[in-house]
Amino acid sequence: MTMRVADLRLDHARALLRRSGVDVPVAGDVPTAQELQAIIDALCELSERDALTGLPNRRAFLGRLAQELDRSSRAGETALLLMLDIDHFKSVNDRHGHLAGDAVLRAVARTLQEQVxxxxxxxxxxxEEYGIVLPNCGPGAGVMLAERLRQAVAQQAIALPDGRSALHVTVSIGGAYSPAWVRSTVEHWLERADRQLYEAKRQGRNRVMIEAVPVSDVSAEEKQALFAWSDPDGLIIDPADAV
Known part of the structure; x- marks a missing residue:
């Protein structure tokens, strides 16, 4: 039987998914439309996951940041972006090897997920860099959570692959809040949080630095304009009047 290029690519796609721990069963020689869609969905999910930690990757995270910026500009809800960096991570790889470094990256990922x-x-x-976005997060809660994350990582004993030793690491954390009622960009938000991360490392590492909440003085009329949109005829519609 002659194998078509499309069949070969489908086999490669399913093999890639199986290596990542995902198996999409196909009943016959030719997948149904539903089976093909399941394979496509699984590949899309895989493309947004970090292979080592299982966390969303940078591509997926940028999408989440864009959603939160849009929410902040339309509804005035403040979100907090945290940037975290494992302190002196290069020395972990140099002293204990890359398998130990991978164990540290996975352990820190688990700890962060458990705390949010x-x-x-x-x-x-x-x-060794992680990002966290916390929707609807005020300044008091944000500082406390960032400190909790820092302490949780510092207190964790990470078992190394040799099974005989454990390692402690610390993280530096920088944060910035999304501006309420203001249009901004993901790049600018990341840059602001990254500046705070740099400052935390400059001041000695293993600490939290969070930028003050931006103050946005927006009138009721300006808020109304942010909520309004144009219909196909160019008329401005108030969402309160929409059905």
Whole structure:
């Protein structure tokens, strides 16, 4: 039987999913439309996951940040972006090997996930850097949560692959709040949080630095304009009047 290129690519896709721990069963030689859609959905999910930690990757995280910025600009809800970096991570790899480094990355990922709310998103952005976005998070709660994250990581004994030793690591954390009622960009938000992370590392690491909440003086008329949208005829519609 001659194998078509499309069949070969389908086999490769299913093999990739199986190597990642996902198996999408196909009943016959040719997948049904539903089976093909399940494979596509699984591949899309896989493309947004970090292979080592299972966390959302940078691509998925940027999408979440864009959603929260939109919510902040339309509804005035403040979200907090945290950037975390494992302190002196290079020395872990140098002294204990890359398998130990991988164990540390996975352990820190688990700890961060255990400390946040279900609505929050923890992602691995690359290397030893993580990002967390916390929707509807005020300044008091944000500082306390960031401190809790820092302490939880510092207190964790991470078992190394040799099974005979454990390691403690710390993290530096920088944070910035989304501006309420103001249009901004993901890049600017990341840059603000990254500046705070740099400052936390400059001041000695293993600490939290969070930017003050931006103050946005927006009138009732300006808020109304943010909520309004145009219909196909160009008329401005108030959502309160929409059915």
């Amino acid at each position: 709310r279900p609505m929050d998103t923890v992602a691995r952005l690359g290397g």
